[in-house]
Every structure is written in C-alpha cells, then in structure tokens.
Amino acid sequence: MEKNMDNKSCRLYGTPHCALLNQKSCESCRISGLSPQEQLMAAEDIYYMAEALPQDGLESIISSGHCALCRKKGREGEEANAASMFAQMDMGHLHPVAKIGDKLSGGYDRGTAMTIPVQLPVCESCRKKIGVKSILPLALGCLIALIGLLVSSLEPMRSALASRARILPFIVFLIFVFIGVIVESLVRRALGVKNERTINTRVKRIPALAPLLDKGWFAIGELNDGMPFVFTKKRLDSGILTGENQRELLDEIRAMGKEGIALQRTAKGEEEREKSEVKSEA
Numbered sequence: 403m404e405k406n407m408d409n410k411s412c413r414l415y416g417t418p419h420c421a422l423l424n425q426k427s428c429e430s431c432r433i434s435g436l437s438p439q440e441q442l443m444a445a446e447d448i449y450y451m452a453e454a455l456p457q458d459g460l461e462s463i464i465s466s467g468h469c470a471l472c473r474k475k476g477r478e479g480e481e482a483n484a485a486s487m488f489a490q491m492d493m494g495h496l497h498p499v500a501k502i503g504d505k506l507s508g509g510y511d512r513g514t515a516m517t518i519p520v521q522l523p524v525c526e527s528c529r530k531k532i533g534v535k536s537i538l539p540l541a542l543g544c545l546i547a548l549i550g551l552l553v554s555s556l557e558p559m560r561s562a563l564a565s566r567a568r569i570l571p572f573i574v575f576l577i578f579v580f581i582g583v584i585v586e587s588l589v590r591r592a593l594g595v596k597n598e599r600t601i602n603t604r605v606k607r608i609p610a611l612a613p614l615l616d617k618g619w620f621a622i623g624e625l626n627d628g629m630p631f632v633f634t635k636k637r638l639d640s641g642i643l644t645g646e647n648q649r650e651l652l653d654e655i656r657a658m659g660k661e662g663i664a665l666q667r668t669a670k671g672e673e674e675r676e677k678s679e680v681k682s683e684a
C-alpha cells in the first residue's frame with residue numbers, strides 16, 4: 403500500500419503508534435488533526451490498548467484461514483470450513499482512567515477511544531445462514547400482509563366482503579397482518595434454533611474471540627439477532643490493528659510505556675525530525 407505520511411509536526415510521526423494506526427495518509431488520520439496535547443493523549447490511549455490486547459494483537463484472529471463462526475460438532479476431527487470472507491465487528495474496552503464523554507477541546511473522546519475493528523474470517527455457508535435469518539422472516543410477514551391488502555381491496559372480493567358487513571374487508575386485512583406477524587416470529591425463532599446448531603451466534607461461543615473477552619473486551623452492538631456483522635470480501639486495508647507486524651509494534655509500544663512518546667521526543671524522534679527537515683530544505 404502506498405503510504406503518504408507527511409505531517410512531521412504530528413507527535414506520533416515515525417512512532418510505532420503511528421504504524422499501528424495503519425493509515426494511508428496523515429490527511430485521512432484523525433489523530434494527525436488533533437492538538438499536540440491531544441495527540442499525546444491519543445498515544446497514551448494506544449499504549450492502554452496495547453496493554454489490554456493479546457500479545458500479537460488481532461493478527462492471529464485475522465490470519466487464521468478457518469471460519470470463526472462454524473460450530474464444530476463436538477466429535478473429533480470435525481474442522482471449521484475454510485474462510486472465504488470477513489465479518490467485521492467492533493469491540494470496545496473500558497478506558498482505565500477516562501470516562502465516556504470525557505471530551506477534550508478538539509472533540510477527541512477518550513472514554514470511547516478504546517474501540518477496535520475485529521475482522522473474523524468466515525465461510526460462505528455461515529454468511530448465508532445469517533443472511534437468511536435476517537431477511538426471510540420479515541419478507542414472509544410482509545408478503546402475507548400484502549396478500550391481505552390485495553384480498554381486502556381488489557374487486558370483486560372487496561364488494562363480496564363488504565356486502566356482508568361494511569367493515570369486513572378491513573377486518574380481513576387485519577387478520578392477514580396478524581398472521582403475518584405470527585409467521586414472522588415463528589420463522590425467525592425456528593431459523594434461530596436451526597442456526598444455533600451450526601453457527602456460533604453468540605460472542606462467548608466464538609473461540610477466536612476468547613482471548614479478547616478474557617482481557618475485558620466486549621462486542622459493540624447486538625450479536626444475537628439479525629446480521630450484526632458487515633461482511634466484506636477483503637480485509638480492511640487501513641485502520642488501527644489492520645496492518646502487519648502487530649506483535650513487534652505492540653511490544654515496542656508496551657516497552658515505551660505510558661509516556662513513551664513524550665519522553666522519546668527529546669531523543670530519537672527529535673533527531674529524525676531534524677534529519678528530515680534538513681533533507682526537505684536541501
């Protein structure tokens with residue numbers, strides 16, 4: 403990926419923190435536009451994140467070639483399907499010092515800073531089952547209501563009904579809507595039970611997420627119902643924890659500590675900045 407990191411006045415410039423953010427350019431990076439004080443705060447938050455993540459970040463989750471949603475049948479040797487796409491979901495972690503809504507002047511909310519995009523490799527079969535459950539019940543319910551509308555409003559059916567009682571067409575329509583609602587909920591429940599047998603429909607049942615859950619991460623958004631994921635063919639090519647070498651970067655960030663960047667600025671960071679300034683002047 404062509405990278406265009408040119409904001410040398412950013413406090414994160416040239417740091418492993420910047421590399422972990424894996425942005426395409428400084429222009430598209432939210433942190434690059436913050437005040438220096440906020441940038442240091444963001445760097446500190448990245449450190450908290452590094453401390454709360456598994457050793458290699460999200461890399462082993464993303465690069466496992468097997469579907470994270472296939473539920474093994476319990477008996478030996480039954481492997482999950484090979485993954486052919488990704489299910490994107492967000493996970494959050496409580497900030498160790500800030501509270502939600504702790505906004506700094508520039509609008510950088512520390513309380514919600516610890517949010518990461520988790521990309522689960524999944525197979526086509528699991529995606530289809532989740533898709534069917536989220537669309538089919540409602541579609542059936544609507545279809546039944548629509549048939550009710552046609553029956554109660556089209557001639558000669560309407561006048562045949564109305565000749566018995568003027569309100570009858572409306573009542574017939576209501577009965578169809580009622581049946582539609584019942585069918586919707588029965589089909590949804592039946593598909594839910596069916597899916598439950600073959601898919602990990604709850605976060606706690608997804609083995610790939612266990613290391614994150616153990617460290618206090620939680621899923622953002624409802625995962626039981628409907629389609630909680632956004633499915634993509636390719637993995638994300640930018641954003642925090644979407645790049646390579648996460649273990650090395652996280653180790654560096656952990657080693658630098660809470661005030662890593664602020665301290666480093668006097669040494670290596672400053673040196674590099676000067677070098678690049680000399681270069682650009684020459």
Ligand SMILES: [Zn+2]
Binds near residue numbers: 472527528
């Ligand atoms: Zn699967």
